[in-house]
Amino acid sequence: MAVAGPEIERLIQLLARLPGLGPRSARRAALHLIKKREALMVPLASALQVAIDRIQVCKTCGNIDTQSPCTVCTDPRRDPAMIVVVADVADLWALERAKASNGRYHVLGGTLSPLDGVGPQDLTIDALVQRAHAPEVQEIILALNATVDGQTTAHYITDLLQEANVKVTRLAHGVPVGGELDYLDEGTLSAAMRQRTLF
Ligand code: ZN
Numbered sequence: 146m147a148v149a150g151p152e153i154e155r156l157i158q159l160l161a162r163l164p165g166l167g168p169r170s171a172r173r174a175a176l177h178l179i180k181k182r183e184a185l186m187v188p189l190a191s192a193l194q195v196a197i198d199r200i201q202v203c204k205t206c207g208n209i210d211t212q213s214p215c216t217v218c219t220d221p222r223r224d225p226a227m228i229v230v231v232a233d234v235a236d237l238w239a240l241e242r243a244k245a246s247n248g249r250y251h252v253l254g255g256t257l258s259p260l261d262g263v264g265p266q267d268l269t270i271d272a273l274v275q276r277a278h279a280p281e282v283q284e285i286i287l288a289l290n291a292t293v294d295g296q297t298t299a300h301y302i303t304d305l306l307q308e309a310n311v312k313v314t315r316l317a318h319g320v321p322v323g324g325e326l327d328y329l330d331e332g333t334l335s336a337a338m339r340q341r342t343l344f
Contacts, residue, residue: 153179205276207252207269209234217241217250224248226283228276230302232256232290240288248286251276256294257301270302277309287315291336317342 149157153175161171178186202208203215210216217223217237227248231237237250253268265271277285285306289295303313318336320329329337 206250207234207254208237208250222247225281227286228273228282228284229286229288230273231288232295232298236288246286248284253298256289256292256298258294258297265301268298270305273302274305274309277306277311282309282311284312284314285309287313289315291318291332 156178157168157171157175160166160174161168163171166174178189199211200209201211201213203210203213203218205214205218208215208217212219224247227246228251229237229240229246229248230251230253231240232253232255234252237252240246240250251269251273253270253273255263255268257263257265257268273285276282285302287299287302289299299315306313317340318333319340320326320333320337326334
């Protein structure tokens with residue numbers, strides 16, 4: 146039984162589709178928005194409208210921005226010799242938050258997954274290979290998940306880049322900063338051991 150009119154129910158239903166929000170939190174979020182009408186709901190609505198009007202996918206790297214080529218691609222302080230390959234825009238943003246790289250990026254749009262029917266043609270792998278052949282590019286850094294699909298994708302791309310005159314590197318799947326060995330799973334631990342570096 147609905148406790149509110151259809152407009153409010155619709156708002157709750159839409160909010161409930163957001164990741165991390167179930168019906169119960171969506172109801173709380175909707176109520177919060179309604180209570181903070183001027184301070185939150187109106188600015189949120191206008192931010193969403195701007196996003197609808199202006200946000201686009203960067204034609205070069207696949208990042209999401211209000212311009213294409215995006216802010217990262219057009220930043221002259223970025224090192225054009227390095228391209229960091231990520232599966233998703235969320236990974237790009239995470240690396241940027243961590244200030245992990247000064248290079249440029251390439252968003253694949255996912256990882257190869259035969260089980261889910263995701264093949265090379267579903268990802269931006271061709272465009273990456275093309276970018277890797279540009280004379281200024283020296284290193285391709287594969288920043289992909291340490292999952293079976295992530296590593297399959299990394300191997301596939303590495304093979305394709307044999308022809309290009311670039312160094313292909315990948316993230317060390319090591320011990321996380323602050324991580325205690327005791328709490329790591331075996332896969333992480335053994336990878337950390339194999340990829341040990343000189344101290
Ligand atoms: Zn870009």
